[in-house]
Amino acid sequence: MAVESLMDEQAGGFTDGHLLSKIQEKLEHLSRLYNSGKPLFPRALLADLDDQIEQGNDEVYIDDLDDVRHAYSLKIPSWCSDFATNYRIGYSSIQNLTCIHPSFPEISLRDNAPVSICYTSSAEFPKSPAEDVRRAFKTSLVAWKASETCKTLERHMSTLSFSTPINKIIGFGLGTLSVLEHDYHSTRSHAQHAAIGSMVETLTRRGINGDQEIKCYAQDPAYNDVDQDLLRSLGIVPLDDPKGFLEIDASTLVFSVSPNIPVKQVVVDVQWPAAMIWNTVNPEENENSRWEKQMRNGEEFWVVPYTTDPDSKRVRKMVEHYTSVSLCDLDEYFGDLTIYVK
Numbered sequence: 001m002a003v004e005s006l007m008d009e010q011a012g013g014f015t016d017g018h019l020l021s022k023i024q025e026k027l028e029h030l031s032r033l034y035n036s037g038k039p040l041f042p043r044a045l046l047a048d049l050d051d052q053i054e055q056g057n058d059e060v061y062i063d064d065l066d067d068v069r070h071a072y073s074l075k076i077p078s079w080c081s082d083f084a085t086n087y088r089i090g091y092s093s094i095q096n097l098t099c100i101h102p103s104f105p106e107i108s109l110r111d112n113a114p115v116s117i118c119y120t121s122s123a124e125f126p127k128s129p130a131e132d133v134r135r136a137f138k139t140s141l142v143a144w145k146a147s148e149t150c151k152t153l154e155r156h157m158s159t160l161s162f163s164t165p166i167n168k169i170i171g172f173g174l175g176t177l178s179v180l181e182h183d184y185h186s187t188r189s190h191a192q193h194a195a196i197g198s199m200v201e202t203l204t205r206r207g208i209n210g211d212q213e214i215k216c217y218a219q220d221p222a223y224n225d226v227d228q229d230l231l232r233s234l235g236i237v238p239l240d241d242p243k244g245f246l247e248i249d250a251s252t253l254v255f256s257v258s259p260n261i262p263v264k265q266v267v268v269d270v271q272w273p274a275a276m277i278w279n280t281v282n283p284e285e286n287e288n289s290r291w292e293k294q295m296r297n298g299e300e301f302w303v304v305p306y307t308t309d310p311d312s313k314r315v316r317k318m319v320e321h322y323t324s325v326s327l328c329d330l331d332e333y334f335g336d337l338t339i340y341v342k
Contacts, residue, residue, distance in 0.1 A: 023108050027098055033065050034094055039269035040065070040114035041091065046242040046270065049089070049115065053240075072117035084119035089116060089241050090222055093262035095306040102291050104303055106326070108207055112326035127178035130226045136180055137230060140190035149191075149331040150198055156325060156339055163342045164274040165209045166250040170216040170244050171236070171260025173309075178226040191333040192257050196236060197269040199253065219244030245270050254278065257334050260308045264315045272318060272342075277327065280338040281311050283320045 024146060034040075045063060052060040053074070061069045076084050092114050100108050109294070128136075129202050175189035200214050216236045228238045239247065248254060248271040256263045256278040288308075292303040322340035329335065 019222055030097055041266045041269040043270045046245055050242055062115050076119055080119045083121055085122045087117050088120050090118040091261040091266060093265050093310050094312050095310050100195045127224050127226050133178045133226055133230060137190050141194050144191045144194040147331045149329045149333050152328050154198055154202045160341050162208055164251050166203055166251060166253050166274055167209055168215045169199055170247055170252055170254055171196055172256040172263045173220055174218060176222040176227050177230055188333055217244055217247055248273050262309050263314050264309055268314045268318045274342050276340045277337055280336045281315055
């Protein structure tokens, strides 16, 4: 979207001309960098960050879009120690970088970068005992295999034409398996992980990768020790962020379901894979760019106009090179997903 259009859409209620001028200058700068093709999430940057984390240092250094290096603490800073319990890698989509909050436009002028370190609290819900989780997953697996969604996925995996053999399947944002208090979420998470096994079985029967084993990985910061043990027993290797992105190669199938980070935009910069199964990429004209004001308990709040995994110009350009088929999900395990195959 053009800078002028962004300003028109987002800055309608602003009256500070100097502030608007500074925001427009920043948006124009970001637009020039993005339109020049500069990646938001270069593979080399993620690999360097991964190396720094592996070294066990208290600080890491990450370049922003202007190649300025910033220091981030991997220890919880004092200013957020009352609520934060651990750090996460932050990924800012192009929408987030160019977002103008209707009530706090000055936030747009902060030195935000596509990749950063942020701080968060652990999940509110306690994990269930390992045996309970294994038992619940076995029950979910039976239901998954009998579902129409599973049959539809297996049919597509059996009939779609892959120009490249699949040697890896990597899942992103499929959720914890060990929080059983909420049936809807645990059922979806269990089915999504079970779907990886179904894809492996179907592709193996086709002989699409010769006699080589299809390796399976999953990356989600929500995984705990119970999740990791169960995943390994299923033949899925859990990976810390950003190792999942670094595992992607030209023979990988990426599987992502409504993640809390912009997986699509990271993947398009890191490596175009052999196939993706993720939330349907929609035309630009269907993209919402207006904030919506709503009321809750008598208080006004703003609803951001984009999702946590939004499409982008680059993502739309990438999927033009893939054959696509919608994945009919009558059992509501996934939502609106599309299979993209080279």
